[in-house]
Amino acid sequence: MKLTKWLAVTACAYLCLLLLLSFAAPYATGHDPVDVNLGSILQPPRPDHLMGTDEMGRDVFTRLLYGARVSLSVGFAAMLVSLVVGVVYGTVSGYCGGWIDRIMMRLLDTLLSIPSLLIMIGVQAILSPGLLTVVLVIGLTGWMSLARLIRTEMFERKDEVFIQASIVVGASPYRLFVRHLVPHSLPTILVMSASGVGHAILSESTLSFLGLGIPPHEASWGNMLVGAQNHLLTGAWWAVAFPGACIVLTVLAITFLGDWLQNRYGSPQFNPKK
Amino acid sequence: MLRFVLSRIGEAAVVLLIVSVIVFIFIRLLPGDPAMALYGDNIQKMTPADQLRIRDNLGLDEPLHIQYTKWLEGVMHGELGRSYLNGEPVSTIIYNAVGPTVQLMLTGTCLTVLASLLLGTYTGLRHASKTDVVVTVFSYLLMSMPAFYQALLFMLVFSLYFGWFPIAGMGSPHGGFGEWLRHITLPALVLSLSHIGYYIRLLRNHVLITKEKDFVRALEARGVPYLRIVTRHIAPNSALPFLTYIGMSLSLTMAGSVVIETLFSWPGLGMLSLKSALTRDYPVLIAAILLGTFVVIIGSLLIDLFCAWFNPRIRRQLVKEGAAS
Numbered sequence: 001m002k003l004t005k006w007l008a009v010t011a012c013a014y015l016c017l018l019l020l021l022s023f024a025a026p027y028a029t030g031h032d033p034v035d036v037n038l039g040s041i042l043q044p045p046r047p048d049h050l051m052g053t054d055e056m057g058r059d060v061f062t063r064l065l066y067g068a069r070v071s072l073s074v075g076f077a078a079m080l081v082s083l084v085v086g087v088v089y090g091t092v093s094g095y096c097g098g099w100i101d102r103i104m105m106r107l108l109d110t111l112l113s114i115p116s117l118l119i120m121i122g123v124q125a126i127l128s129p130g131l132l133t134v135v136l137v138i139g140l141t142g143w144m145s146l147a148r149l150i151r152t153e154m155f156e157r158k159d160e161v162f163i164q165a166s167i168v169v170g171a172s173p174y175r176l177f178v179r180h181l182v183p184h185s186l187p188t189i190l191v192m193s194a195s196g197v198g199h200a201i202l203s204e205s206t207l208s209f210l211g212l213g214i215p216p217h218e219a220s221w222g223n224m225l226v227g228a229q230n231h232l233l234t235g236a237w238w239a240v241a242f243p244g245a246c247i248v249l250t251v252l253a254i255t256f257l258g259d260w261l262q263n264r265y266g267s268p269q270f271n272p273k274k
Numbered sequence: 275m276l277r278f279v280l281s282r283i284g285e286a287a288v289v290l291l292i293v294s295v296i297v298f299i300f301i302r303l304l305p306g307d308p309a310m311a312l313y314g315d316n317i318q319k320m321t322p323a324d325q326l327r328i329r330d331n332l333g334l335d336e337p338l339h340i341q342y343t344k345w346l347e348g349v350m351h352g353e354l355g356r357s358y359l360n361g362e363p364v365s366t367i368i369y370n371a372v373g374p375t376v377q378l379m380l381t382g383t384c385l386t387v388l389a390s391l392l393l394g395t396y397t398g399l400r401h402a403s404k405t406d407v408v409v410t411v412f413s414y415l416l417m418s419m420p421a422f423y424q425a426l427l428f429m430l431v432f433s434l435y436f437g438w439f440p441i442a443g444m445g446s447p448h449g450g451f452g453e454w455l456r457h458i459t460l461p462a463l464v465l466s467l468s469h470i471g472y473y474i475r476l477l478r479n480h481v482l483i484t485k486e487k488d489f490v491r492a493l494e495a496r497g498v499p500y501l502r503i504v505t506r507h508i509a510p511n512s513a514l515p516f517l518t519y520i521g522m523s524l525s526l527t528m529a530g531s532v533v534i535e536t537l538f539s540w541p542g543l544g545m546l547s548l549k550s551a552l553t554r555d556y557p558v559l560i561a562a563i564l565l566g567t568f569v570v571i572i573g574s575l576l577i578d579l580f581c582a583w584f585n586p587r588i589r590r591q592l593v594k595e596g597a598a599s
Contacts (some may be wrong), residue, residue, distance in 0.1 A: 028594035117529035
């Protein structure tokens with residue numbers, strides 16, 4: 001228990017540092033993230049290039065900081081998209097019950113059985129690649145598990161007395177959702193959104209790595225790994241190790257935060273005694 | 275028993291039908307129009323009357339639901355069109371790609387089940403021991419590392435540095451089992467490792483809960499050997515929800531295999547779908563998505579049936595019903 005808390009504090013500190021550095025990126029480094037310098041390609045780390053340079057002579061450290069902006073904002077925005085869809089879908093399905101619930105859950109099962117990456121590849125083939133597309137694609141393929149959890153909670157909650165009471169005094173369905181049903185699910189929403197951000201960051205890096213995500217000239221953590229196979233062959237480890245470490249550390253930090261939230265606010269059935 | 279199996283198959287069929295509707299809508303959303311795809315730029319040289327006649331022949335002026343049933347009929351007969359790239363029938367391309375994907379997913383899932391059963395049960399029993407700490411740290415690390423990065427690291431270490439395994443491909447089809455094994459080891463290992471962290475933790479938590487239950491204490495009090503309690507009581511009880519979960523998240527395994535197939539040049543559905551998406555080869559892409567989902571649904575169905583058989587409560591009830599009817 002103590003360890004979880006300590007890890008959460010460290011994770012929080014790391015994330016704050018990362019946010020600060022990426023906001024202050026222009027002041028933190030003297031280089032430009034997209035400035036190609038063919039005179040100094042694949043230079044190992046040294047004082048003026050803290051983490052070396054990539055195959056276009058761009059500073060890896062600078063690209064990491066600017067990439068953090070893209071990767072983190074994709075992570076949060078995609079999480080928000082799936083949060084909205086998941087909560088609305090789960091609430092409606094759980095609250096309505098009956099045949100509406102059955103149809104909605106059957107549809108959910110179907111959507112869950114289509115591999116998300118195949119949908120992402122398909123949708124990316126239709127829409128032009130870009131930040132917004134990536135956010136929508138990741139967000140719209142990640143809401144199902146949240147919807148299922150919310151639906152189960154709604155199912156149990158809708159018969160409680162305070163809900164019945166507010167129906168009796170004439171609360172509209174909208175007011176019921178916004179003021180009574182959804183606020184009571186906040187702990188679940190909070191815990192799930194932490195893991196959602198982690199998932200979204202991993203998905204973004206995978207999509208960009210495969211060439212379906214953020215356009216290549218823009219810096220994102222996945223983009224920085226596009227030529228990774230070649231770098232490993234030529235021994236340019238710095239161009240692969242640092243972006244990779246950034247992804248792993250950030251997702252790890254978010255996971256620890258999520259675990260702490262789960263311990264603190266999560267429903268007890270998922271919490272075995274530590 | 276038969277009724278249960280049939281009802282599950284029926285459910286899977288309904289899911290497949292909905293998937294086909296979704297995929298059909300997806301085709302309608304694709305850029306370009308099928309007449310254009312068939313005749314290319316020549317269509318601009320035709321008179322409007324000719325264009326109309328072609329659309330009429332292709333059935334493009336019919337209502338959507340009739341188009342859908344016609345399309346579905348074609349799919350059932352294996353008519354998936356031809357590749358835009360080389361004119362090969364899509365059914366042949368897809369047919370060659372399904373095998374490798376199924377092999378990879380099967381090997382990967384077996385590895386996952388075996389390893390997480392062993393490690394999850396062990397760490398759950400020896401809670402807070404050194405092994406538990408090491409395994410937990412590794413499962414967290416694996417959970418937060420993208421699959422493609424793990425694949426890169428494994429290639430670097432085992433293919434380039436040690437040279438133990440080939441870096442890509444499936445080997446020649448005449449190489450026999452040894453060559454196949456050498457080629458599938460790394461992809462299957464990465465596919466398994468990229469998901470295993472979560473499963474180990476899931477099983478560990480279930481074992482933690484199960485081992486405190488009253489029936490375990492009663493068994494101990496009666497003097498049943500510890501090993502027997504673990505293998506016959508704690509492990510099966512914890513493995514059931516875990517197996518169900520594996521079946522539910524088979525689509526995640528499929529998604530993982532897309533990345534891993536691409537990196538290891540494993541000629542399966544995943545590599546095919548990515549390649550066709552990048553070259554805008556829509557008929558192949560659609561077929562790959564459809565077949566990929568099909569594989570997942572069939573796989574989940576099989577695991578689901580296995581779980582029902584594995585669970586004595588359900589099995590006995592089903593056998594009893596079968597005897598009665």
